[in-house]
Amino acid sequence: MFKNFRITCDEATTICDKSQYGASTLLEKVKLNIHFLGCKICSLYTKQNNLLTKIYKGHAKACKETKVCMTKEEKEILKKELEKIKK
Amino acid sequence: MVFISKMAQEQVVLNTDKWIDNYADYMYNYAVVRVNNSDLAKDLVQDTFFAGLKSAKNFQGKSTERTWLISILKRKIIDHYRKINSKKGQAEVRMNFYDDGENEGNWLEERVPQSWDNQSEKTIENQELKSQLESCIDALPEKYGLVFRMKTIQEFETEEICKELNITASNLWVIIHRARTQLRKCMEDNWFNI
Numbered sequence A: 001m002f003k004n005f006r007i008t009c010d011e012a013t014t015i016c017d018k019s020q021y022g023a024s025t026l027l028e029k030v031k032l033n034i035h036f037l038g039c040k041i042c043s044l045y046t047k048q049n050n051l052l053t054k055i056y057k058g059h060a061k062a063c064k065e066t067k068v069c070m071t072k073e074e075k076e077i078l079k080k081e082l083e084k085i086k087k
Numbered sequence B: 001m002v003f004i005s006k007m008a009q010e011q012v013v014l015n016t017d018k019w020i021d022n023y024a025d026y027m028y029n030y031a032v033v034r035v036n037n038s039d040l041a042k043d044l045v046q047d048t049f050f051a052g053l054k055s056a057k058n059f060q061g062k063s064t065e066r067t068w069l070i071s072i073l074k075r076k077i078i079d080h081y082r083k084i085n086s087k088k089g090q091a092e093v094r095m096n097f098y099d100d101g102e103n104e105g106n107w108l109e110e111r112v113p114q115s116w117d118n119q120s121e122k123t124i125e126n127q128e129l130k131s132q133l134e135s136c137i138d139a140l141p142e143k144y145g146l147v148f149r150m151k152t153i154q155e156f157e158t159e160e161i162c163k164e165l166n167i168t169a170s171n172l173w174v175i176i177h178r179a180r181t182q183l184r185k186c187m188e189d190n191w192f193n194i
Helices: A009-020 A026-038 A038-067 A072-086 B004-009 B016-035 B038-054 B064-086 B129-137 B140-152 B158-165 B169-192
Strands: none
Touching: A009 A026, A009 A038, A009 B129, A009 B169, A026 A038, A038 B129, A038 B140, A038 B169, A072 B016, A072 B038, B016 B038, B016 B064, B016 B140, B038 B064, B064 B140, B129 B140, B129 B169, B140 B158, B140 B169, B158 B169
């Protein structure tokens, strides 16, 4: 019966990554926690993963706040190019 | 039906003179976020305006001008994505797990996570951390970097990414998983445990 719950480290870390986005299912979480019982490496991976998620989120926030614009000159060039095509 | 669409066509006038002032920045932002390259984004925006101009007569006024232009831009981005997917995107990924034999799915010895020194002081947000993270993301194969950015940095919905990039959800999670294990290793080697 427990055979069905046994997963590899590759699968365990896939579930771990998925759950960082709140996308893992209950069954997956159960399998993951059973895996942790026998695997210190994946437990460490998960701990570090939580930390990395915080860093990524901080980065995401900073990125969203930056808006990029094309320069005036670039827009003028683009306008001229468009005019050429219209003719 | 023909009559109706003819009527619609006559009523819809695209204000092409104002396109650049009105939409260039919005479209540029849209593209830059997705391709993560400002020059390429500018090219895509330009291509989109050209394509829009050429097919302006097909515009039926069912959506706003901006939505219509964005839908063209989306196609351009997908085309670009397909191109890298068939060449560079396939670049060999350094795997973190054995992929066959009796150890299949186990950690490769040299890729096993190590504990990190001075964790708390290393996670304070600063410019150095940001640029190290950026260079680690850039070191990912282009396709992985793209999906990782869209999901993690731009926080798009899974379905939206799948639709735009024409991949399945399970495909997406495998890519995210590979990207994150690579990134973890890269940050370990270049940030946490130097």
